[in-house]
Amino acid sequence: MSSALTISTHSSIARIPAADWDRLAGGDPFTSHRFLAALEASGSVGPGSGWQPLHLTVERGGQVVGAAPLYAKSHSQGEYIFDHAWAEAYMRAGGRYYPKLQCAVPFTPATGPRLLAPDPGIRQALLSGMAQVAERAGCSGAHVTFCTETEAREGAEAGFLPRVTQQFHWLNRGYGSFDDFLAALSSRKRKAIRKERARAAEFGGTIRRLSGDDLRPDHWDAFWAFYQDTGSRKWGRPYLTRAFFDQIHDTMRDDILLVMAERDGQPIAGALNFIGPDALYGRYWGCLEDHAFLHFELCYHQAIDHAIAHGLSRVEAGAQGEHKLARGYEPVAIHSLHWVRDEGFLRALAGYLDQERAAMGQEIEALADWTPFRKG
The missing domain is CATH 3.40.630.30 (Gcn5-related N-acetyltransferase (GNAT))
Structure with missing residues (x-):
């Protein structure tokens, strides 16, 4: 079997066989073919929504070995890991922030796999493919939100910038x-x-x-x-x-x-x-x-x-809400990855995210002291 990889984009999840996609998604409800198909078939994403499907697949020897839910975005709504300030700064500097690529599940602030592949090499290929698509389509960059910690680590190795935010989860x-x-x-x-x-x-x-x-x-x-x-x-x-x-x-x-x-x-x-x-x-x-x-x-x-x-093992109750803390929901780190084509802006963003990660770590540690659990 050939070892060459073919990376393709798809304007609809319906163009990708459900069996191929779900074999890679691994049971996560939000990255399942049926959830993403429901968003498209219902008109919740697609023309006029600002979320234009552009899903990625990686094939080897005619078999789909990797996939990622990907969208071309004309705004930053419905993402829950916010980059509004980045967009404003990018445009003040004379750049065009939109369109951008978003590897995510629309309107869904829930952690799960975004680079759907069991092989780390294929996950790297998906990240590389996003950058290539962004270059080819004239997008400002690519963002992978609510990814797993493993994906965040691998993305950092591939040149994407890791970001840490936080949510409140109940742990069983x-x-x-x-x-x-x-x-x-x-x-x-x-x-x-x-x-x-x-x-x-x-x-x-x-x-x-x-x-x-x-x-x-x-x-x-x-x-x-x-x-x-x-x-x-x-x-x-x-x-x-x-x-x-x-x-x-x-x-x-x-x-x-x-x-x-x-x-x-x-x-x-x-x-x-x-x-x-x-x-x-x-x-x-x-x-x-x-x-x-x-x-x-x-x-x-x-x-x-x-x-x-x-x-x-847990309940993820969505974005924001420190009121969850008093009800036994604990602060946890949430991961995302970010890459922009402009090298100067990418360097500035790297410095900002270094400081933000340090501050977020301190915030999570401080919030953990306020959980309602008995001490000791």
């Missing part, structure tokens, strides 16, 4: 129940969470965890209303279309946990999670009524309940 230390988890907390924090859960239950209805065939179209109608309310307040307009939720119902409902609060048979709030091989990923929340602590119950405590019951 072998708890048999939510009470076991609470027993690991300080007395004051343990009492606060119990009181919070009791207050949340006072909304006057029931909370259900729905997955697989328990999910029905009317659940998505309700959640769409929740999502629109949250999206209009946070982003101006929701990123995802209504059709996206129909798509994931058809192709991914076994990978979904929808936590729904209902009163008198009517949904009033909900939280959407995706289930990975070893993690639960909280993605979207919304409500039609405000009730004390209901957000924390649906998004954080119910997620912990599910993770413990199903033996998952």
